Amino acid sequence: MLHPTADTMATERVQVFGDSEDDSASDVSCFSDASPPRQRRRPRRMQHLYPGYIQVDGKVPPVVHTVEYLGRRNRMFALRQSTKPFNRILESKILANDHPHVGQGDSENAEPEQRPIIEITTHVNSRRDPGPVRSYRRRDRVVRQPVTAAFGNTRDYASGSESEVDEVVSPFVVMRDAEMTIWSEHLKSALKAVVAYYPFFKLSEETLKIPSPYRILYHHRQELSTYRNNQPETHSAEYAATTSAHIDVLLNFLETNQSSGVRKEEELHKLDVPLATFKYFWLLLKPGSVVYAKRFNVWTPYIVSHIICGGDADPIKVNGWLLESGGARVERFMESFTVPPWLGEQAISTLPVVPAAYWKEDLEAQNGLPMYDKCLAEGKMYWDLLQGPKYMQYDGHLVESGDRARHAGGPCGFMSSRVVCDITGLEKFMNMGPPSMDVDIPSPRRERPVRPPPKDHLPKSPPRCTCDNCADVRPAGESCSPWFGYEDLDPTRDTPPDDDLFYVLLSNTVPGFILGNRRWGHLNIAHLKPVETDKNAFKSLMIDEDIKVTVKALIGQFAANADGMIKPWGNDFIKHKGDGRIFLLHGEPGVGKTCTAECIAELTGRPLLSLTAGDLGIDSWRVEQNLNYFLDLGQRYGALVLLDEADVYLERRRARDIDRNGLVSVFLRALEYYRGCIIISTNRVGAFDKAFMSRIHVALHYKNLRNEDRERIWDNNFERLKRDSGGKVHVSVAAKDYIWESRDVRDLTWNGREIRNAMQTALALAEAEAAEEGLDKITITEKHVRAVVKLSASFKDFIRDSMPDDTFSS
Structure with missing residues (x-):
């Protein structure tokens, strides 16, 4: 049986249902039966088996501990109640009394029973039923007995006349974890008033059951203690006093239930190097709290949604969420992390999921800022990047997106290059580009996408008491939920919440187009910084002064915004034809043609999209696809498009060379409808097709160096x-x-x-x-x-x- 921890102090009752092989098992003179309850919401076919609650001085105690013994089909055949918790279970006579009893039914005239404030119920399953469990085994009809039969050791051997059906009795007991039933309506209303966010736990249930170890209650001990002395003004003095008393009962139970373990755990949290044990690590994982976990190998803040705990040897699964753009709107993105079990004590800051309060600061790795401030600054930058493409400098390791990203893949490793951060453009352009020709740029291994955990419901209103007095009164100036406005935002139209936590939870990785290798990648916001253009680069350009003056006059109108925000090429010319500007730079190798394009980009502050034959291909259909792709990007980013050494695409057409003619035609058509600025460099201008020569706006010749x-x-x-x-x-x-x-x-x-x-x-x-x-x-x-x-x-x-x-x- 389960026995109370203090037998001499506890009031206890045993109720056994059915006939007993040993009458002493149910003949307990100090216990009396009670009328069957009508209000306890038991299965109708079993209500006749339940007695009322034990009483002390004629009243039901505030806390009742109940043990229900269940047989086959989970039918209860006995129960025990006590005012003290039970601490051990024994296989005793009560387990032999598993004989179902046909009761007399409910008494329709029975008075509603008194209930405790909270009831702690433990279910004990016993498979020892009066009817034996029959197991069919194949045996020989004649089994020879060994020589030890002479000594009477034959009980494990069947005789030749024995039946092939054995009666196998498997006496074992399974004790489930205890669960708490909160009967007090005052306590239910108090919990609804303090629990702001606890997904997948329904406080609105008529019968509120909380499984051991009562995590939601331990997570809200402080809130309940505060609420006890700060109840709404709508509460009457009597109602407030009763609520305070019931909260005290609950807090006292929590204090004594796991007092030693929880108290020791909280002492470990206060050490100079905070420690935690695996058994009580859940104390630090309150839903709604901020934790840090690695996403794409970058420490990232998350809000804890809910946790899944198994046994002592099972890992803890922590489900959390952050805020990220899916292309058009900011949404919550769910993710799951696993905390493997460990023995003894472990430094909290070394775990795969670290509560924000126990984060170990590393200012050198955090750009000289505390972690929270760093995440806040990165979140504000992420929100700014959502307003449109932005031209920036990136120096650092690219994010290995792996299988958890919305768009997995892309290059990895260290990268120092100008980039265009383009969150909304990723959806359209990432999978449209040409296959990479850069074999020296590694990409992460692609794995099967991992399905994220289910998204929980985010409350829109704050927690509040639901008693009769409070339900009809809406406090003046009542604020919204702390999470109000955190999801489904249009960055270009909606105003973000006036809350630092909103920015902290925004993603710290952003997709971007890497101009150095013409590929899309995932960028760590910590490595982004404004582009510092070299305005003096054009002055040091070694070309004739006449050419300098001409170029500077022509490109002056193309200057971009100083803040890095992209200024796309306009549409204010003749509709879709001849809107662009084409510069031809020709001369011997190394005289400054490519350098001129780079200096123009520095002077105007615009991105430079440098393309070669390796980016475009040589087949006419592939060239058309790839050229249109890059020109669309150039138009979107307001970039200067440099076609370096484009001789192969612009040589004059010949009557018998159909493939080359198609290639030149594709190129001419694409240039005709481009609305931006194109710079073409070549050292074989004499071989160009005449149709192309007529499309050039400015042709600059570079002399050999002296x-x-x-x-x-x-x-x-x-x-x-x-x-x-x-x-x-x-x-x-x-x-x-x-x-x-x-x-x-x-x-x-x-x-x-x-x-x-x-x-x-x-x-x-x-x-x-x-x-x-x-x-x-x-x-x-x-x-x-x-x-x-x-x-x-x-x-x-x-x-x-x-x-x-x-x-x-x-």
């Missing part, structure tokens, strides 16, 4: 290297003199691109030498430059000797 131009390019590289390194890199005077005066350098006739490459190679040699010697500052010496010059001269000599003159150009 020695004076090369010296200025070297000077510009020296200044940029010093500026970008913050003074850490220094070029020695001897190295500069060698570059300006050496015939070896002059004879190489390097172009602008080759000068930049030579500078980078010399820097790499200097960095390696400084690292070997343990120096903080890096100095590029004459020795480093000479090594680069020697390598370049040897390579050019080899090429010149091995290839015809007309195939090599410097």
Whole structure:
């Protein structure tokens, strides 16, 4: 049986139903039967089996502990009641009295019974019924007995005349977890007044049952204690006093029920390094509280929705939600996390789900901000990004979206590039782009999508008492639920809630188009920053001053907003035809054509979408699809589209080359209807088709570099290297003199691109030498430059000797 913890102090009654093999099992003189209850909502066919509640001094005690013994088909054959909790179970005579009893039925004239404030019920299942459980076993009709039969050890062997049907009795007991039934209407109303958010738990049930370990009650102990002394003014003095008394009964029960375990657990939470045990970790996972968990390997804030706990060896499943845009509207996105069991005590900050109150701050990793403030700043940036595409700089690791993202896939690894954050454009453009030709950019492994947990209901009104006096009165100025306005928002029309928590819960990852590799990726907002354009880049461009003046005058009208918000190309020209501007830059390699496009982008503050043949393909149908895709993006982002070395697409058509003719026609048609700015660079302008030549608005010719131009390019590289390194890199005077005066350098006739490459190679040699010697500052010496010059001269000599003159150009 279950026995009370204090037998001498507890009032107890045993009621056994049915005939007993041992009458002493039910002959307890100190217990008396009570009339069967009519109000306890038991199954109708079993109501005659239930006695009333035990009484002390003629009254039902505030707390009653009940043990119900159930047989086959979950039919109760006995119960015990006590004012004290039961602490152990024994297989005793009462389990042998599983004989169903046909009662006399309800007494229709019975008075409604008194009820306790709370009742703690434990169900004990026993499979020991009067009728044996028959198990059919295949046996030989004749079973030889062993030699030990002489000693009488034959009870486990059947004789030849024994039936093939054995009566197998399996006496075992299963004790279920206890559950609390709250009978007090005062207590029910109090809970409704303090529980603001507890999904999948129905406080409106007529019979309110709470399973052990009564998590919802432990999570709201403080709220109940506060409510006890701060009840609504609509409560009468008598009603308020009764409510306070009933709350005291409940709080006292919670204090004594698991007092030692909960008290020790809460002491662990207060240590310098807060600890937790797996058994009581749920105390920190109150629904509606903020926790941090890793999403795509990034710590992310969530609101706890509900938790699922099993046994001591079963993991805890924590379901939570955050706010994220599905393309057009901000919605709640559900996610589930698993906390595996652990032995002993564990630091809370090391767990996979960390309550916000126990987060261990790491200011260096959090951009110098506390975690909450960091999430707040990122959430506000996310809301700003929802207003439309925004041009930004990204330096950091890309988010590996994995199988939990709305749109899985994309590149991963470290990325330093200009990007366009475009949350709404992801839905349309991500799956329309060409397959990537960049084999050096890794992508995360694709897995089968994980179905998120079911979305709970978010309350729209605050909790309030539902007693008769409060139900008819709506307090003046009553506020909405703290969660009101948290979901289904249109960022372009709706006003966000005036609540920091709303921004904290917004996603810290955002989709964006990476201009460096022309692919979509998932970006960590922490690594985003405004684009710092180099307005002086155009001044240092080594081209004729006449060309500079012309270009600057033509592109001045294309300047973008300073805040990074995208300014799409307008539609205020002749409808859909000839709206754009096409610039043709032609000249020898390395004279500054591509650099001009980059400087124009810096000067205007617009994104530069640089395309090559690898992005477009060579088949006419694929070129048309890919070109339209990139031009649509260029139009959406107000980008300058650079078609670098586009000779293959614009060569003049020939009568017998149908494939090339189709390719050129596709290209011409796409350019005709583009409404933005296109820059085309080439060194074979003489081979262009005449139809294309008529579509060019501005054609700029770049002359070959002179020695004076090369010296200025070297000077510009020296200044940029010093500026970008913050003074850490220094070029020695001897190295500069060698570059300006050496015939070896002059004879190489390097172009602008080759000068930049030579500078980078010399820097790499200097960095390696400084690292070997343990120096903080890096100095590029004459020795480093000479090594680069020697390598370049040897390579050019080899090429010149091995290839015809007309195939090599410097």
